[in-house]
Amino acid sequence: MGFPLLSLIVFLPAVGAGVLMFLRNDDAVRWTALGVTVLDFALCIAMLAGFDTTTHAMQFTETRPWVPALGITYALGIDGISALFVFLTALFGWICVLASWVAIDRKVKEFMVSLLVMQALMLGVFCALDLFLFYVFWEAMLIPMYMIIGVWGGDGRVYAALKFFLYTLAGSLLFLVGVIVLYFHGGRTFDILALTAHDLPFQVQSWLFFAFLIAFAVKVPMVPVHTWLPDAHVQAPTAGSIILAAVLLKMGAYGFLRFSLPMLPAASVYYAPLMLVLSALAIIYGGLLALAQDDLKKLVAYSSISHMGFVTLGIFALNLRGLEGAILQMFNHGVTTGALFLFVGLIYERTHTRSIADYGGLMQAAPVYTAFLALFTLSSMALPGTNSFVGELLVLSGAFAANPAVGAAAVVGALLGAAYLLGMYGKVALGPARLGAGFKIRDVNARELAAILPLAVLVLWVGLYPKPFLGIIDASVKHVLTQVHSKGGGQ
Amino acid sequence: MTATALVQSALASLPEIVVIAGACILLILGQVARKGQGHFVVWASIAVVLIAALATAMLAGEVRPAYAGMFIADRFAVFFKAVFYLATVLTFLLSPRYAEIEEIGISEYYVLLLFALSGMMIMASATDLLSIYVGLELTVLCTYVLTGFLRQQRRSNEAALKYVILGSVSTGIFLYGVSLVYGLTGTTQLDGMAAAVTGNPLDPGLLLAVVFIVAGLVFKVGAVPFHMWVPDAYEGAPTTITAFMSVAPKAAGFAVILRVFLNPLVAASDAWIIVAVIAVVTMALGSFVALVQDNFKRLLAYSSIAHAGFALFGVVAGGADGIASVMLYLLIYTFMNLGIFGIVIMMRNGDFSGEVINDYAGFARSHRGLALLTLLYLFSLAGLPPTAGFFAKFYVLVALVERGFVVLAVIAVLLSAVAAYFYIRIVMVIYMREPERAFDPALTPSVRATLAVTAAGTIGIGLFPAWFLRLAQGSVFGG
Numbered sequence: 007m008g009f010p011l012l013s014l015i016v017f018l019p020a021v022g023a024g025v026l027m028f029l030r031n032d033d034a035v036r037w038t039a040l041g042v043t044v045l046d047f048a049l050c051i052a053m054l055a056g057f058d059t060t061t062h063a064m065q066f067t068e069t070r071p072w073v074p075a076l077g078i079t080y081a082l083g084i085d086g087i088s089a090l091f092v093f094l095t096a097l098f099g100w101i102c103v104l105a106s107w108v109a110i111d112r113k114v115k116e117f118m119v120s121l122l123v124m125q126a127l128m129l130g131v132f133c134a135l136d137l138f139l140f141y142v143f144w145e146a147m148l149i150p151m152y153m154i155i156g157v158w159g160g161d162g163r164v165y166a167a168l169k170f171f172l173y174t175l176a177g178s179l180l181f182l183v184g185v186i187v188l189y190f191h192g193g194r195t196f197d198i199l200a201l202t203a204h205d206l207p208f209q210v211q212s213w214l215f216f217a218f219l220i221a222f223a224v225k226v227p228m229v230p231v232h233t234w235l236p237d238a239h240v241q242a243p244t245a246g247s248i249i250l251a252a253v254l255l256k257m258g259a260y261g262f263l264r265f266s267l268p269m270l271p272a273a274s275v276y277y278a279p280l281m282l283v284l285s286a287l288a289i290i291y292g293g294l295l296a297l298a299q300d301d302l303k304k305l306v307a308y309s310s311i312s313h314m315g316f317v318t319l320g321i322f323a324l325n326l327r328g329l330e331g332a333i334l335q336m337f338n339h340g341v342t343t344g345a346l347f348l349f350v351g352l353i354y355e356r357t358h359t360r361s362i363a364d365y366g367g368l369m370q371a372a373p374v375y376t377a378f379l380a381l382f383t384l385s386s387m388a389l390p391g392t393n394s395f396v397g398e399l400l401v402l403s404g405a406f407a408a409n410p411a412v413g414a415a416a417v418v419g420a421l422l423g424a425a426y427l428l429g430m431y432g433k434v435a436l437g438p439a440r441l442g443a444g445f446k447i448r449d450v451n452a453r454e455l456a457a458i459l460p461l462a463v464l465v466l467w468v469g470l471y472p473k474p475f476l477g478i479i480d481a482s483v484k485h486v487l488t489q490v491h492s493k494g495g496g497q
Numbered sequence: 498m499t500a501t502a503l504v505q506s507a508l509a510s511l512p513e514i515v516v517i518a519g520a521c522i523l524l525i526l527g528q529v530a531r532k533g534q535g536h537f538v539v540w541a542s543i544a545v546v547l548i549a550a551l552a553t554a555m556l557a558g559e560v561r562p563a564y565a566g567m568f569i570a571d572r573f574a575v576f577f578k579a580v581f582y583l584a585t586v587l588t589f590l591l592s593p594r595y596a597e598i599e600e601i602g603i604s605e606y607y608v609l610l611l612f613a614l615s616g617m618m619i620m621a622s623a624t625d626l627l628s629i630y631v632g633l634e635l636t637v638l639c640t641y642v643l644t645g646f647l648r649q650q651r652r653s654n655e656a657a658l659k660y661v662i663l664g665s666v667s668t669g670i671f672l673y674g675v676s677l678v679y680g681l682t683g684t685t686q687l688d689g690m691a692a693a694v695t696g697n698p699l700d701p702g703l704l705l706a707v708v709f710i711v712a713g714l715v716f717k718v719g720a721v722p723f724h725m726w727v728p729d730a731y732e733g734a735p736t737t738i739t740a741f742m743s744v745a746p747k748a749a750g751f752a753v754i755l756r757v758f759l760n761p762l763v764a765a766s767d768a769w770i771i772v773a774v775i776a777v778v779t780m781a782l783g784s785f786v787a788l789v790q791d792n793f794k795r796l797l798a799y800s801s802i803a804h805a806g807f808a809l810f811g812v813v814a815g816g817a818d819g820i821a822s823v824m825l826y827l828l829i830y831t832f833m834n835l836g837i838f839g840i841v842i843m844m845r846n847g848d849f850s851g852e853v854i855n856d857y858a859g860f861a862r863s864h865r866g867l868a869l870l871t872l873l874y875l876f877s878l879a880g881l882p883p884t885a886g887f888f889a890k891f892y893v894l895v896a897l898v899e900r901g902f903v904v905l906a907v908i909a910v911l912l913s914a915v916a917a918y919f920y921i922r923i924v925m926v927i928y929m930r931e932p933e934r935a936f937d938p939a940l941t942p943s944v945r946a947t948l949a950v951t952a953a954g955t956i957g958i959g960l961f962p963a964w965f966l967r968l969a970q971g972s973v974f975g976g
Contacts, residue, residue: 073963075970076895116865138891142882149876152921156929164929168921175917179910182891186898186906 011053012066012082012133015092018046019099020126023119032114036107039118043099043125050096057089059477062485064135064199065089072139077195081135086482087263087333088132090475091256094340095132097460098252099125102245104457105348109244109355110158117158121245124150128253132260137185137196144257145178151246151254159241166234166241173234177224184217188269202268205493211273218266225258226318229288232311239307244351247303251310252344256336259317263333267321267486271493274324281322282408286415288315293422297429302350302360305430306343309386312419313339319416320401324490328404329483330476335397337475338468342385342394345461349379352454353434356447362430367439372449376435378458385465387427388420393468506563509570511556512549512578513618519545520611527604536593538604542611543589549618550582566686567628568619576972577621577752580828584745585614587835587950590943592737595842598939599735601646610741613639617749626675626685626710629753633671633717636746637664644734644742656733663726664716671713677706687756710757711771717750718805720779731798736845736852739794740838743801748827754812755820756974773813777908780806784916793841793852796919797834800878803916804830807893810909814896821969822889822896828965829877829889832954837874839947840867846939854923859932867938868927870952877955879920880913885958892966 022042029035058065064083072080084092102121110117127150130143148171156167185196191210192201206214224231235255239247267274292311299305317339320332352375353368354360369376385392388399398420406413450458468475507514523545527538553575561570588610596606616635623629641664645657679685681702682693716723731739758772783803790796808830811823844851861868877886890913897906958965 071963073966075963075966076892142887145887146882149881152924153928156925164925167929168918168925171921172914172918176911176914179914180907183894183898183903183906183910186891186894187903189895190898 010068011049012084013068015046015049015053015096016082016126016129016133018042018049018126019122019129022046023122023126026115026119026122029115035115035118036103039103039122040100042122043096043103046099046125046129047096050093053084054089054093054478057084057086057478059086060481062086062481067135069135072136076138077189077197078138079136079197080139081197082133082139083135084133085485086479087260087486089478090333090337091132091253091260092129094256094337095125095128095253098248098340098344101344101348101457101461102248104453105248105351106243106245107453109351113157117154117243117245120150120153121249124154124249128249128257131257135198137188137198137201139196140198141178141182141185145175145182147254147257148174148178151249154246154249155238155242158243159246161241162237163241166237169234170238173224173231177221177231180217181221184214184221187217188214192269198264202489204269206270208272208276211270212276215266215270215273215277218261218270222258222261222266223284225261226255226314227258227311228284228315228318229291229311232288232292235311236304236307239310239347240301240303244347244354247307247347247351248344251306251347252340255310255314256340259314259321259332259336262318262321263329263486267324268489271490274322274490278322278324279409281318282405282412285315285319285322286412286419288312289319289416289419290315290422293419293426297422297426299426300362302353302362302430302434303347305362305426306346306350309423309426310339310343312423313343313386315419316398316401316416319405319412323401323404323408324487325404325407326483326487327400328408329487330479331397331400331402331404333479333483334468334472334475335394335401338385338393338397341461341464341468342382342392345378345382345458345465346386348457348461349375349382352450353447362433365434366437368435368447370439371447374449374455378450378462379435380431381462381465383427383431385469387424391466391469393465393472395469396472397468505561506568509556509561509563510568510622512552513615513622515549515552516545516611516615516618519548520608520615523604523611524608527608530604538607539589539593542607543586545611546582546586546589546614550579553578553582562624564628566688567625568622569624570622571974572972573752573756573974574618574622576824576828576969577748578618580748580831581614581617581621581745583828584741584748584831584835585610587839587947588737588741588745590947591740591835591839591842593943594939594941595735595737595845598845599647601735606643606646609639609643613643613741613746617745617752620749621752623753624687624756626678626687626757629757630668630672630675632749633753634668636749637668637717640738640742640746643738644730646735646738647733650733652729652733653735654733656730660726660730663723667713667716667723670709670716674706674709674711674713677702677709681706708771711775714750714754714757715775718747718754718809719802720775720805720809721782721802722778724779724782724802727802728795728798731801732792732794732852736794736838736842739797740835740842743797743838744827744831744834747801747805748831751808751812751823751827755823758812759815759820769813769815772809773902773905776806776809776813777905777912778806779803779809780909780912780916782806784912784919787916787919790919791854793854793857793923796854796923797837797841800916800919801834803912804834804878807890807909807913810905811893811896813905814893814900814902816896816900817970817973818892818896818899820973821966822892824972825892825965825969826889828969829885829954829958832951832958833874833877833884833886836948836951836955837871837878839944839951840871840874843867843938843940843944843948844936846937849934849937854926856934857923857926858930860927860936862932863936864938867940867948870948871927872924873952873955875920875924877959879917881917883956883959885955885962888959888962892962 067083134140192204296308320328388394619632647653719727787799877884880890
């Protein structure tokens with residue numbers, strides 16, 4: 007075993023959190039948190055530089071016995087799919103620190119500790135190669151996220167935090183039982199790769215599929231278990247919303263990719279039509295709800311439900327274009343919606359209102375802000391040249407290949423997206439200023455620009471030249487597809 | 498009994514002898530000591546427990562049956578005795594300052610705890626229904642008295658009275674079951690029963706006896722339908738005694754349940770169905786009723802009912818993993834529950850009772866470290882990783898699924914989601930509300946030590962469960 011790079015990436019933020027505990031000065035806390043997250047990001051870039059895109063095998067693997075009596079190991083490793091999300095998580099690590107720089111003005115230390123612990127756990131989820139380890143990371147995330155929403159959130163934060171907590175806990179606990187059942191049927195091991203190689207009878211797969219579905223659907227979130235999301239998003243502080251949108255919502259879809267598809271191929275193929283219908287429902291329903299919102303944050307939150315519908319649609323199209331599109335779209339949604347929440351946070355810090363009706367004419371007051379907002383709005387509605395266009399196109403072509411009716415419904419959802427996003431942008435940025443006569447707000451400053459720019463670059467990079475990103479995931483996606491179709495029947 | 502057999506028996510029960518002799522000596526010394534010099538009793542009591550622990554450790558190597566099959570010193574008993582020692586020593590450490598505040602600073606308090614400890618040790622080692630009975634009564638008689646130790650408080654008296662009356666009834670029921678077993682099988686020894694039972698699997702009389710014995714034991718662990726005393730006794734008793742009762746005698750009750758049910762009778766009857774029903778109902782009742790509690794001690798009482806229900810699922814699972822899962826659960830529960838009780842006890846200072854949950858509003862503002870500890874214990878009780886509470890639940894679920902009780906596992910996790918709510922509610926009060934008053938916890942060095950030990954256990958077993966798991970698995974009798 008070589009250098010434990012992944013352990014370092016996963017636990018560096020946690021160690022950083024430990025260091026923060028001893029600091030007394032708020033500014034020192036902020037700078038240390040930034041330093042730790044930037045360093046973590048740098049390690050992550052180093053990891054990507056050494057990443058071999060030609061193979062689907064797990065890389066940078068580390069294995070140590072943990073609880074040998076139960077076949078539990080401490081095993082980390084990444085393939086192309088995880089690599090992309092490790093990158094995304096590390097990227098948003100320091101963006102979240104920057105986004106909370108002034109927005110969080112009380113209990114700064116506790117906040118940054120929660121943020122760093124959260125980051126360590128999220129990275130752990132994407133790197134874990136042992137189901138038990140995965141579950142520990144997955145479930146422990148509830149604690150810092152509950153604190154972030156509940157302590158630093160808006161007026162209804164306590165209710166929102168509790169709802170978030172109980173929804174995800176109930177879902178995850180069923181997943182836990184599923185994991186244990188899988189453990190006994192899969193030869194008493196929690197090793198994800200070994201379990202993937204194991205063939206299960208269809209009936210067992212069916213039960214497990216639904217046990218997993220409940221946990222993953224809550225996290226995605228899919229309609230009808232999505233109701234915690236708007237509450238959590240609206241009440242969470244900016245950094246909390248960004249984490250939710252950029253990384254946390256990806257966990258469910260990641261679960262489908264890592265567990266449901268390869269471990270339960272027959273059930274995945276069998277229940278794919280159901281999943282497609284649910285996805286189309288989420289796309290349209292989320293879009294309609296977003297159309298009806300006046301609160302900026304709620305609008306973006308509901309648009310997330312719609313966008314994540316595209317992700318599950320692509321996954322359960324069970325073909326190469328659909329799956330690659332879904333993963334790219336997960337990444338894109340992280341970048342774009344994370345950025346949109348950042349923008350909502352920035353404007354809220356300045357005006358203390360999130361009602362779209364209160365705004366207007368921001369273009370004169372804050373030209374740089376509105377220009378970037380335009381870019382991310384266009385990306386969110388998947389205009390050609392932006393990242394989401396590539397992802398959405400792949401998903402749609404995959405969906406049409408799998409089921410034309412569902413594909414057509416998804417197109418309607420995409421149109422809805424254009425309607426509410428353009429409507430929002432028009433009311434906020436264009437037209438005469440409405441926020442009182444002396445409406446003046448500060449444009450973005452250098453610190454904020456530092457958080458925005460990398461995201462803007464990613465939007466255009468993926469939009470204009472997606473090849474490197476698709477290259478990272480390509481081998482792994484093909485491998486997942488082979489696993490599904492060789493063992494699960496289907497196309 | 499020959500002299501050699503007597504020596505052998507005395508050797509096997511050396512830890513019990515140490516504790517009982519120590520308690521008797523301290524009883525006398527406590528009376529002789531002048532007022533204001535009572536503190537030595539605490540340290541002397543701790544010393545007695547440590548000597549007993551040393552004796553236990555030295556005897557741990559082999560299985561020693563003693564007293565003509567009434568008693569056995571095996572690794573199963575050693576494990577439970579270790580839990581009792583831990584719980585007792587931590588209770589001693591939590592007590593001095595609290596006893597001072599509540600004005601119960603007399604030596605009998607510690608002596609009674611030592612006698613209760615000896616009773617529990619006998620329960621863990623008993624292999625005969627009669628020696629079980631002796632241990633059981635020795636334990637509860639002491640806890641009856643300790644529950645009523647706040648003599649000036651009406652609710653303490655009331656709690657003790659309720660506890661005594663219901664406890665006597667349950668003892669009667671238990672004895673009736675024992676007499677039925679004796680009538681049907683001609684023996685009260687567990688091994689003898691097992692032999693008698695195998696030839697005649699479906700004797701309805703025996704099933705009835707099982708029901709009575711279950712009822713008697715279920716009372717001791719506070720499971721439904723014999724849980725009614727728990728909230729009142731827990732609320733009325735001095736908090737240190739509540740802390741003690743919630744872990745040690747409960748563990749002793751489980752030790753007996755495991756020995757009785759998983760050794761001889763389970764092959765003969767469908768007793769596990771009864772236990773399964775009890776487990777589900779207990780957990781449901783504990784979890785749902787705890788939702789509406791405003792008093793911290795009462796909430797913890799219902800929480801302990803719910804936890805007893807979860808541990809009973811391990812009994813239902815049976816087999817080596819089932820037994821080991823219950824044992825590990827009890828060990829972990831000792832750490833996390835004494836931890837949270839340590840917080841409640843520490844809060845009792847001046848006119849502040851520390852019992853109303855809303856009084857904890859904004860605790861995190863003034864005492865970051867203590868609030869974080871409280872958070873740790875609460876999340877562990879709720880069963881979230883990476884704390885020990887998660888591993889405790891996880892292993893019980895593994896045992897359940899191993900035996901094919903997937904439906905029970907699903908019920909167990911759904912009920913723990915309900916239970917999570919009330920622990921999280923306390924976290925919410927501590928972290929998300931504005932403080933209404935200044936906090937002045939009675940934080941003595943010995944309380945600090947307790948909190949440190951329990952925190953280390955709660956986090957340590959969560960992160961490195963392997964050694965403890967092997968310990969529990971190695972301590973399962975016959976496996």
